[in-house]
Amino acid sequence: MTIKAPYKFDIVGSFLRPESLKKARKDYDSGFITDVELRKIEDEEIEKLVKKEKEAGLKFITDGEFRRSWWHYDFFWGLNGVEKYQLDEKDRIKFHGETLRPDSVRIVGKITAKGHPFLEHFKFLQQFEEEEVKAKQTIPAPAQFLRTVYTQIKEGAIYENEEDFIKDVSNAYGEFFQQIYDLGCRTVQIDDCTWGALVDDDAIKEYEKAGKDVEKLKEIYLKINNESIDKAPIGLNVLTHICRGNYKSTFHFKGGYDKIADYLLAGEHVNGFFLEYDDKRSGSFEALKKVPEGKSVVLGLVTSKLANLEKKEDIIDRIKEASKYLDKSQIAISPQCGFSSTEEGNKLKEEDQWKKIALLREIAEEIL
Template sequence: MGVELKAGKRSASPFRFDNVGSFLRPEKLKEARASFAVGDISADELKRVEDECIIDLIGKQKDVGLQVITDGEFRRSWWHLDFMWGLNGVSKETVGKGYVFHDEETRPETARLTGRISGENHPFVDHFTFIQQYAEEGVIARQTLPAPAQFLAELQRPENISATEEFYTDINVLVKDIAKAYQTVIQDLYAAGCRSLQLDDCTWGMIVDPNYWNARQDTETVEGIGELYLSVNNLSIENAPEDLTVTTHVCRGNYHSTWASSGGYDPIANILFEKENVSAYYLEYDTDRAGDFAPLSHVGEEKSVVLGLFSSKTGELEDKETIKTRIKEAAQYVDLDRLCISPQCGFASTEEGNILTEEQQWEKLRLIKEVADEVWN
């Protein structure tokens, strides 16, 4: 293909060898959460177990060579709902049906409005403060949040729409309040020392799936919904400090090693890659469900792409030469110097986790580092 694999290491996030954020929960943590749920241990006792498990996880992240540490989302049940529940004006609710994945259905939980939305005193700020104390020279702490568009999509689920419209009859006012709440949380995270923020977003993977449109009964379009999601995301980060690196991760579902949607980036490339005001995209590319690399030609020259070429859904290790060939293919559309690699998603987007062992999880990350060191030396 005529592309030389030659570029240097990176000293800023995202890094050549990177990770999406969540990790398999250890049994000790699962047992503690189960005990807390039935009232056998207190919140303080649960926090002590969480703290211990996170400290151990941080050590393992550093040992495997990651230059970014997270808390593995160990204090959460879901990658997205726990954050939403932490906002003012939002409640945790049980509904009749969970999210439908390819082979499974999730727990039937959602986030529903009980009032106007705001972001003061969000518990995730304390969660970040805990991991920030373990940052050091060459290792930064990162906070992952569900994207504002993801929150908007949750509030527009059929089960939630009546509650949403009780407080917001104008979609523009809803978008502004979501953005304002996120701005509050982001400023508080920044004050706590956060300089790397990742917005996890399944909305783009959803609206490129033909099945999503087959289920709709309206006249909306990919462009119309895409521009709405773009607006709430951009409005939420428009006042972010200049030295805060804001990236986004695009996913097609990651639950117990199953997936939720399929479709390439082509229909939304001109919106997501050209207009979203983030510095890098963590993109699912571990299967053909994500399409080819051609849409990456829309990514601006000032932005980076983290290729999710490795699957977090399985312990099977990818072939190094195959991965290098795919990096060469992607480099036809985005300069190699603006490329990095990672798993396509976290190892445990929910506390159930994917179907692989903790050792397989670390073996996968060691392989990614080996490839990154060989490609970007």
């Protein structure tokens, strides 16, 4: 019988970029190699990665997001009606300890997804599937798109109101879901930092300064995600990963899930949640009471930000604690985020990421 994602020990999706790939991308940006030469190196490194994923016992493989610079922008740039642009210095996004590169997204036309480049990315990964090893496609959430461009939705712009934007974006995601399903994909994970901003007191104050009603935002983010997910074909397993920011081992938001549990955990139309629970910023497990029966929760109990390997006993204790609020049959475990949400990567070595996955496997096979 084919295993359904998430598996009892799993991954969020991104892996540290090998040095050969980093060099190739710099050479490409400098005009020293062609796009064909870059693609060849990407292909070679993805094949090596997949081999390691299989050796690690993972049942759902990814391409490590090796063809991307960002976990989210590359997908948005692949949509029709979108272009890449650079933020002014004052508008650059600030994490705790780092300022992001100035890349961003500009709406220049009506949004559609026809011919998205990620379809070709999936086709390459798909060739490595086996009977009990399947490919998972990660993409940013529709709500993440809205959060990225919400200041561009205004009178006189391409989109003058959120309703029109939500309609077109949900149709575009539905189009992408259908296209990738037709290729044979059965698991898509939507990565989402919007909810992190809605649990962080500092981020909430910023929203309020901009005249936003935070409770209304929760409704809007849930609406755009659900309207998109509802357009997925029957048989496509849609999961979500909720992130508080992951850039060079720094974070963006802090706060537990309690403020959003009634919306996200109780109401989003996904089949499972990857949730960050690697440190005190994540809050308690109590919000898990809102997860409906039959939906999976992947507890991100191992950090992808630091090299230090967690203690097995501590992770087991955390699983037991979570089991007070959620049936154990619904629980899986993973790193709290990807190891390299952007091409820079977190501050650990390749061997460290595999040690962490090995630890998760050992724990899962023992108690889950």
